[in-house]
Structure formats: structure tokens, C-alpha cells
Amino acid sequence: MKCFLSGYRSQYKTEVLKRLHPNSSMPVLTTHDMAHLPVPVQKYLVYAGAPGRPKVQNFRAQFSGSMRLKMQGDWMSIVAAQYNFYDEPARLFYIRSSMFGVPIEGLHRYTGNSASMQIKIASLFRVVNAQGEKMTHGETVTMFNDMCLLAPASLIDKRIQWKTADPLTVQTIFTNQGNTIAATLSFRQDGALIDFVSNDRYFSEDGKTYLSYPWSTPVKEYRDVDGRRVPVSAQAVWHTPQGDYTYAKFIVRDIEYNCRTFVDPAQR
Numbered sequence: 001m002k003c004f005l006s007g008y009r010s011q012y013k014t015e016v017l018k019r020l021h022p023n024s025s026m027p028v029l030t031t032h033d034m035a036h037l038p039v040p041v042q043k044y045l046v047y048a049g050a051p052g053r054p055k056v057q058n059f060r061a062q063f064s065g066s067m068r069l070k071m072q073g074d075w076m077s078i079v080a081a082q083y084n085f086y087d088e089p090a091r092l093f094y095i096r097s098s099m100f101g102v103p104i105e106g107l108h109r110y111t112g113n114s115a116s117m118q119i120k121i122a123s124l125f126r127v128v129n130a131q132g133e134k135m136t137h138g139e140t141v142t143m144f145n146d147m148c149l150l151a152p153a154s155l156i157d158k159r160i161q162w163k164t165a166d167p168l169t170v171q172t173i174f175t176n177q178g179n180t181i182a183a184t185l186s187f188r189q190d191g192a193l194i195d196f197v198s199n200d201r202y203f204s205e206d207g208k209t210y211l212s213y214p215w216s217t218p219v220k221e222y223r224d225v226d227g228r229r230v231p232v233s234a235q236a237v238w239h240t241p242q243g244d245y246t247y248a249k250f251i252v253r254d255i256e257y258n259c260r261t262f263v264d265p266a267q268r
Helices: 002-017 039-047 133-150 152-156
Strands: 058-067 076-085 090-099 102-111 114-121 125-131 160-166 169-176 179-187 193-198 219-225 228-240 243-257
Touching: 002 090, 002 102, 039 152, 039 160, 039 169, 039 179, 076 133, 090 133, 102 133, 114 133, 125 133, 133 152, 133 169, 133 179, 133 193, 133 228, 193 219
Parallel strands: none
Antiparallel strands: 058 076, 058 243, 076 090, 090 102, 102 114, 114 125, 160 169, 169 179, 179 193, 219 228, 228 243
16 A cells, blocks of 8 residues: 555656746736736735735645545545646646545646546555546636636636626636636625636546536635635535535645645645
8 A cells, every 4th residue: 555655646746846947936916917807806816915926837735624425425534735837737636535444545637638537445446547538628627716716816817718797706718728618706795706616527426427517616714825815615516406515625724836846745
């Protein structure tokens, strides 16, 4: 088991190190950079503390929380770490958990024009090996969701199209590497983003069969991190014909922007 675990961490580390630029620096985000955004999004960036701080090239986040594999299934505790990059968009997400004392480990990769999700139990049994066109399309939603919730300074990206539905709701279209997805963002009066909904992320229990349900990530709480305001608590929900299926609850334990070095998730 130890060899497998270190193998997955090694893959995660290799992908991250290929994208880190130790000597690079980012210019400051200005109100001019934000001028093309709808008013609710500009207000959100101000709420998030983005103007006057460096633009976001990448970020590293550390999470704890819980997940379940079925609507009525038991919750299992998880720890996770990820790096996201925006010069050439990439998302690398590493997760660890256990079920009845048996270790579970997973690695999600969204790089270039492909995405994959691999999960194994007890270092021997691959229970998920999802990849392909629908997987990549769906993970484009996840990538954009991270931009909205965890790196709002990145929303100045010209690949995003915006349409204001009302003073607290904005519709968006994001395109990356030929994958185009849509989402609706909902805001509070003070500017905080409180929900993200998309119909372009597919539900799959086995990585083979994909179903199209609305997917949302309601935000419960924000906190200040080095002058930026970030969500500290959020959920991931599938809205199925059988009812809402909340399958993940995340707490942001640590977040760093414009990272220059790799942090091993096993050491956190």
C-alpha cells in the first residue's frame, strides 16, 4: 500500500512541478482590468479583495471534509489538496480517505484537452478510471467553478462570456481547449458569490455511464486569507429526479496564491 500511495503522490508532484515557475511575478489587478465584467462580477471581485493585489497565475489549496458515494450512503472523511494553473489551464486534485479502515486514494487531472479521474481502494482495486470526452467536458465545469470560488481574480479571462440576468444573477460561458460550458452565478447584495449552477457536468458512479443533472456548489461561509476573502465552507450537490444529492462537503484549510514551490500533501 505504501508504494501505491507514494506512486499517486509522485504523479501529482510531477504534474505540479512541470507548471511551477519559481522566478515569475504577476502584475497587480486594476479596476481597468475588470472594466469589461458585469457589475455583479465586479462587485464580487471587490468583495473578494482582488483589486490592488497580484493577478492569479496559480493557487494551492488544502481541504478537509466528507464525501459519500450514494445518495443515502454513509459519509466518509476526506483530506485533499490541489494546484490550479491559469497561464495554460490545468487542475490537479489529490484526495485521500478510508472506508471501514481500508485506504482510498484518488487523483483527478485536467490538463490540456483531456481529463481523468482515477480512484483505488487498498492500493489494489481500481474502482474508478474515468476519462474521455464527457469527462473532459465535465471537468471544464470544475475548472471554471474553481476560478469562480477560489480564484476570482482569474475571472478577467477573455475566454469567459458574460450576460447579466438581473442585479444578483449572471450567466456565463467558458471555453477552454475546444470545450465550452455554461453556468449561472448567484450573488448576495454585498457582492458575495453564494451559488454556482451548471448543466454541463456529468454524474457518473463508475466512470463509464454518464447522466446529465444540474450541479451546484452553494457557499456557506467566507473568511479572510492574507487580504483576500475566500469561501471556507461549501458543498457539491447533484439535483437529480429523485431529489438533491449532496455528495461532498469541503472546508478550505489553507490556500496560497502564485505559488513558487511544491507542498507535499502528505506533509500537511
